[in-house]
Amino acid sequence: MKIKELGEFGLIDRLAERIGEKEGLIKGIGDDCAVLDDEYNYTLLTTDMLVSGDHFNKKWHSPRQIGRKSMVVNISDIAAMGGYPEWSLVSIAIPDDIDVEYIDEIYSGMLEACQSYGSTIIGGDTTHGDILVINVAIIGKVKKEDLCMRGDAKIGDRVCVTGDLGKSWAGLDLLRAGKDGYTRYHLQPECRLEEGRKLAHHVNAMIDVSDGLASEVNHICRESGVGALIKKEKVPISKKTKEAAKTLDKDPMFWALSGGEDFELVFTIPEEKMSFIKDIDFTEIGEITEEGVYLLNGEKTELKGGYDHFNL
């Protein structure tokens, strides 16, 4: 069977089914991080692989930005669990046409992100490959009472998202079209580590936006055994993203729902706890329901979409 037919998440399900439970393992495959019980806290483990041409483009990403992104995508997974990163392992496959200074710059970007978000590179693997590939694995921690999983959404919870969506794909589509504009966020994403830690005390479910809002809301609903109703007009899209959409004659809502790589946090929270969230820029976009995942725009339509690495 072709992987395209199964899709990225079908493939992950297929692999997850083959892997058993084990003592000390709180959560294996199926959340932003794996979670281990280490007595006092939970240990968080996550890994992400960035492949040249798929996850970055040497034509428009500087090596420093490539390095930075490789850390940020991982730290965002830690943020989505309510935790903080501690240790990083970096593997890199380097093709013949890349020189030492380029690799230095990649590491500068990684170290910059480590400094911003508080992680330390403690090991890795440096090898040759026909294309540039970077894999980062991060070990983090979260207080037991702060752990936020995808599967803890409750019926009646408000669905909220930090910041605004669609900005990464606005930048990507501008770069692909060879146009200037709001490319900063695509080239140099941030993640919501501090916000994640603040939110962790109050929210039920949380996930980061790697594959677009549609995909993330569906993950929460599937893992929690609930539904959701998202109000289309509430989905936060910035003026700059809308301007980019206008320039390119594209739909910014598509970027928000299916683009991904915004690294914002989607969370569900009981209404009575919403007032506890202070000093965080977020928007309420809908609510958790009994079943069905819908987008409300006058009428209710199924909330579909999301980025799949095998179906572009």
Next chain:
Amino acid sequence: MKIKELGEFGLIDRLAERIGEKEGLIKGIGDDCAVLDDEYNYTLLTTDMLVSGDHFNKKWHSPRQIGRKSMVVNISDIAAMGGYPEWSLVSIAIPDDIDVEYIDEIYSGMLEACQSYGSTIIGGDTTHGDILVINVAIIGKVKKEDLCMRGDAKIGDRVCVTGDLGKSWAGLDLLRAGKDGYTRYHLQPECRLEEGRKLAHHVNAMIDVSDGLASEVNHICRESGVGALIKKEKVPISKKTKEAAKTLDKDPMFWALSGGEDFELVFTIPEEKMSFIKDIDFTEIGEITEEGVYLLNGEKTELKGGYDHFNL
């Protein structure tokens, strides 16, 4: 500067220099694993990236063998510290021409190795890439008193190696030449996990053979600030490896010293402790000296060589 000029280990040194110390970190870059203090034990962290064409060849490795190897190379690093593996994270970049059944087989190989050596896959990343790339990161444990580092060799220690050397490159060179023969070990390497744990109580320094004996002995000497004298006629090379060398008109000693991927353990041990090593197949090949790393074969020559991923 070209990476070839700096070499793999020069590049690693360059990166390591930029990374600081941190509380709780016993050893960062520069050993088989990073080592963290977790109060009761040490936590071991290691990662290895396998790139199609560089670390395996789809022409002669079955997908099951590729999966198995991706685990074994990492578990071998845990073995070299005297520890045992616990948790694994698997990242995989999959090109368009690979189907689901092929990926299933890769995971079968990984799970087989996990079962043999006692690790559990708990997470990862599944993505697209133009070539097949697998990264495994493993978290393991070692009792504090059992930790074996490269840098603990003492002058006068005997230098020993488990099993025999050169067998992986014997297989690789046979496969490259399109000849049958002793290819089993190259296609399906084992590692010395049980031996590593038994040796850990007694040895001073330990390292696994990833890049050839010459490279590993030099690592031990550099990290320990000592020298070594290796007796060429003592280096264990099996009859099968010698037969392969004869078939191909190659020097089996070159495979042993510079081939790598034998995943045996090189260790240094005080002479009076050698009798404590029971039920392990090993050979004494030399001793730790004050300075200089030499091969003795009638006369003393510098022990050079070792596999470098950027200088093939």
